[in-house]
Amino acid sequence: MMKTSRFLGVPPESSAEEIKVAFRKLSKEYHPDTTSLPLKTASEKFMKLREVYTVLSNEESRRFYDWTLAQEVASRQQEKLKIKFEDPYEVALKNYEPVPDMVDRLGGKNMKLSDQAVSAITIDVFIIIFSICCITYVVLFKEY
Structure with missing residues (x-):
């Protein structure tokens, strides 16, 4: 009224x-x-x-x-x-709306790595293993 x-x-x-x-x-x-x-x-x-x-x-x-x-x-x-x-x-x-990340856009699957990415990861792994070996050598075998 x-x-x-x-x-x-x-x-x-x-x-x-x-x-x-x-x-x-x-x-x-x-x-x-x-x-x-x-x-x-x-x-x-x-x-x-x-x-x-x-x-x-x-x-x-x-x-x-x-x-x-x-x-x-x-x-x-x-x-x-x-x-x-x-x-x-x-x-x-x-009001928040989540933005889908790359995994969501691929339907929950991981992206296939390129050859360059695989090479870079391989080199990084070797460097990490070498560093661990060096630290172990210094700690265990090096006398002061």
Whole structure:
């Protein structure tokens, strides 16, 4: 339901008499028999006007309407605070999308190494083995 007091053109704290005056003024303007508006538009606006007046003229339904508006305002304020105090790390975590690495793009299989890569790895292994042998020789056989 749209803001009824705004539809009538009266402030939310208006008295019952002010609401009645605004209703009568607008009912003459929107009544299908007395308006220059197209019939469908006039009928829709007049029906809406009657609905608004029914809500605002009854004290109990007006209190409920005012309470509903107050709840809506409080809910909006609470949502603003929630957005204001959200942890940027958690927001980034929620929005995180993993980027597939090369293994994922190959369907879980390893890439085949090129001949150059195999040669480089072989040389690296020999250098590591040679280094271990040298360290072992120095530690075990070299006297100080």
